[in-house]
Amino acid sequence: MFQKIRLRLTFLCGGITTLITLAMTLGYLYIAEKNLVANRLLSCQNDIFTIAANLEQQSAISFTWLSKLEAGSGYDISITDNGIPFWFNERIPDDSRLAMTENAWKYYRQNKDALAVHKISYRSSYRNFTYDGKSMGNSPNYCFVISLDTNGSLLEMLLLLPFSAFAGQIAGQRMSFLAMVFAALLAIWLFAWFFTGRLLTPIAESRRKQNQFIAAASHELRTPLAVILSCAESCTNRTMDTIKSEALRMKRLLDDLLTLSSRDLEQLHISKSPVYLDTLLLNACESFEAMARDRRVGLSACLPEDAVPPCDCDRERICQVLAILLHNALSYTPEGGCISLSLSLAPKYFILSCADSGSGIPDEEKEKIFERFYRVEKSRSSKEHFGLGLSIAHEIISAHGGRIAVRDTAGGGSTFVAELPR
Ligand code: ADP
Numbered sequence: 001m002f003q004k005i006r007l008r009l010t011f012l013c014g015g016i017t018t019l020i021t022l023a024m025t026l027g028y029l030y031i032a033e034k035n036l037v038a039n040r041l042l043s044c045q046n047d048i049f050t051i052a053a054n055l056e057q058q059s060a061i062s063f064t065w066l067s068k069l070e071a072g073s074g075y076d077i078s079i080t081d082n083g084i085p086f087w088f089n090e091r092i093p094d095d096s097r098l099a100m101t102e103n104a105w106k107y108y109r110q111n112k113d114a115l116a117v118h119k120i121s122y123r124s125s126y127r128n129f130t131y132d133g134k135s136m137g138n139s140p141n142y143c144f145v146i147s148l149d150t151n152g153s154l155l156e157m158l159l160l161l162p163f164s165a166f167a168g169q170i171a172g173q174r175m176s177f178l179a180m181v182f183a184a185l186l187a188i189w190l191f192a193w194f195f196t197g198r199l200l201t202p203i204a205e206s207r208r209k210q211n212q213f214i215a216a217a218s219h220e221l222r223t224p225l226a227v228i229l230s231c232a233e234s235c236t237n238r239t240m241d242t243i244k245s246e247a248l249r250m251k252r253l254l255d256d257l258l259t260l261s262s263r264d265l266e267q268l269h270i271s272k273s274p275v276y277l278d279t280l281l282l283n284a285c286e287s288f289e290a291m292a293r294d295r296r297v298g299l300s301a302c303l304p305e306d307a308v309p310p311c312d313c314d315r316e317r318i319c320q321v322l323a324i325l326l327h328n329a330l331s332y333t334p335e336g337g338c339i340s341l342s343l344s345l346a347p348k349y350f351i352l353s354c355a356d357s358g359s360g361i362p363d364e365e366k367e368k369i370f371e372r373f374y375r376v377e378k379s380r381s382s383k384e385h386f387g388l389g390l391s392i393a394h395e396i397i398s399a400h401g402g403r404i405a406v407r408d409t410a411g412g413g414s415t416f417v418a419e420l421p422r
Contacts, residue, residue, distance in 0.1 A: 001264070002204045006196045013192040018185055025181045033170050041142060044161060047073060048144055052124045055148050055157070061087070075159040076101050082153050097162065104143045104160050107131050124148045211261040218258045225251055256388040260372065263395040270317060270399050274310035277318070277350055277420075278303045281343050284322040291330055298338035299326075304345060311350050311420055317396045318352075318420070321404075324389040325354035325416050331385065333358035333413065348422055349402070355415035366406050370394045393418070 051069065055061070061079070066087060070077045078101050079087040107129065108115075115127040126146045142161040147154060225247055232244040262268045285301045292299035322341070329339045337357040344351045361369060361376065368374050375387040390404075397404045397418050404418040 002200050002207075006193070006200055009196040009199075010189070010192045013196070014185075014189040017188050017192070021181060021185060021188075025177065029174060029177060032173065036169065036173070037166060040161070040166060044142065044144060044159070047075075048126050048146060048159070049120060051157070051159070052120045052126070052146050052148065055146065055155070056121065056123060061155075063087070073159075075161055077157065077159055078105070079155065079157045080105070081155055083156075086155075100141060100162060101158065101160055104131065104141065104158060108143070108145055108158065120146070123150075207264070211264045214257050214261040218254045218261070221254055222251070225254070253386055253388075256386060256392055259392050260388065260395065263399065268395065268399055270314045270396075272312045272314055272400075275313050275315045275318065276308065277311050277313075277343050277352065278308045280315065280318060281322065281341055281352070284319065284326060285341055287323075288326045288330065292339065295330055295333075296335040297330060297333050300338070300340050302340055302342035304343060308343065308345065308350075309422075311422070313400055313420055314396075317399075321393045321396050321418060322352070322354070324393045325418075328389060328416075329354055329356040329358065329414075332356065337413070345422075346419070349419040350422060351417060351419050353415055353417045355409045355413065357409060357411065357413040360408060360412055361406060361414050369406070370404070 054065070058065070066077060066079075069075075076097055077087070078085070108127070111129065112127070115129055117125050117127055119125045124146060126144055128142070128144045130140045130142055140163055142163075144159045144161075146157045146159070148157070149155075228247045229244065229251070232240050232247060259268065281301055281303065285299060289299060326339070326341065333339060333356045339354065339356045342353050342355070344353075365376050369376065370390050370393075372391045373387040374391075375385060393416075394404055397420070400420055402418060402420040404416065406414050406416050409415045
């Protein structure tokens with residue numbers, strides 16, 4: 001049980017921290033990537049001023065200078081003289097980059113007049129634009145066209161900075177940051193697991209001691225109670241009857257407490273053997289027949305027509321579950337009602353169910369009745385019931401790897417369904 005709580009707390013702490021960390025990481029990456037692009041574009045402007053100054057100073061453009069510039073800057077550079085290609089791209093490495101440059105020129109020619117002109121000197125200026133070059137995977141490409149008036153002819157130089165120039169850097173940044181975040185999250189999860197373990201240790205220890213105390217006290221109380229019972233057995237007057245019934249009540253309570261504490265201490269002993277559930281069910285019906293007759297309640301058993309294979313379970317414990325269900329059904333079904341105990345087979349389960357036409361259980365109570373000492377309000381006054389029966393049934397069925405639940409009986413009442421693995 002504590003492992004379950006520990007797991008839940010770890011998931012809660014780890015999950016919330018993971019969400020917060022991931023949200024912050026995404027936010028950080030978004031801002032960092034925006035800044036990276038902005039800084040690069042800023043340095044482009046500086047480049048443009050330097051290149052324009054160089055162009056103005058050179059009487060003839062040096063190809064060596066151009067090649068060096070292109071190799072060192074990451075731009076794809078191309079030049080036209082009065083619109084005629086002058087320096088273009090044997091060196092632009094592949095077809096897609098070449099197409100990109102051609103598209104950029106096309107875009108520039110079409111939109112030149114609409115683009116803002118930034119003056120550099122009295123002879124030179126530049127225009128800049130972005131186009132997302134659909135053929136190049138929708139990434140924005142940053143373009144700058146420097147225009148230089150050289151004694152009546154117009155020299156235009158396109159500097160194209162493809163998005164791929166950032167993509168590598170951005171991907172690298174993402175990978176290293178995500179690796180760091182992943183390592184941090186791993187550490188957080190490990191810490192959460194360790195921390196919740198430390199947190200729960202004293203609680204688990206005190207729960208264990210409490211259970212040990214209940215187990216020891218129940219054991220100690222049983223012996224004197226057995227003596228009282230056997231003495232009361234031999235006496236006949238009314239006072240002795242009262243002593244006997246009270247002592248029996250106490251014995252039942254002690255037995256119940258013992259079963260639950262041994263389950264908590266993981267000492268609930270389940271000794272499995274092949275059991276024919278149909279026979280078990282008929283036996284259970286038989287032992288409650290007299291009680292049902294006294295209370296004028298009909299009791300019937302319903303079994304599958306075909307032979308039922310044996311179920312690997314603890315005979316005594318399953319008998320105990322059937323007794324709890326039948327006892328409850330008889331307690332909460334008024335005179336004239338009926339109870340039906342049935343067995344059916346599902347591919348993976350044996351299904352035992354106990355349906356009654358009694359008072360029924362409100363939907364909001366259906367989960368709670370399996371808790372210890374929980375009783376629905378109207379049954380509180382009963383001296384026979386401690387609110388432990390169903391929690392014991394639940395523990396026994398869970399110890400077998402099965403499950404138990406309650407639903408409404410058609411026409412009124414409750415049906416308890418216990419499933420045991422085949
Ligand atoms: P109790 O000893 O009080 O019967 P249980 O754990 O067996 O304790 O049941 C818990 C509560 O569930 C009961 O107090 C009762 O209110 C409700 N309950 C159990 N079985 C039935 C039933 N067949 N019909 C109606 N209510 C039921």
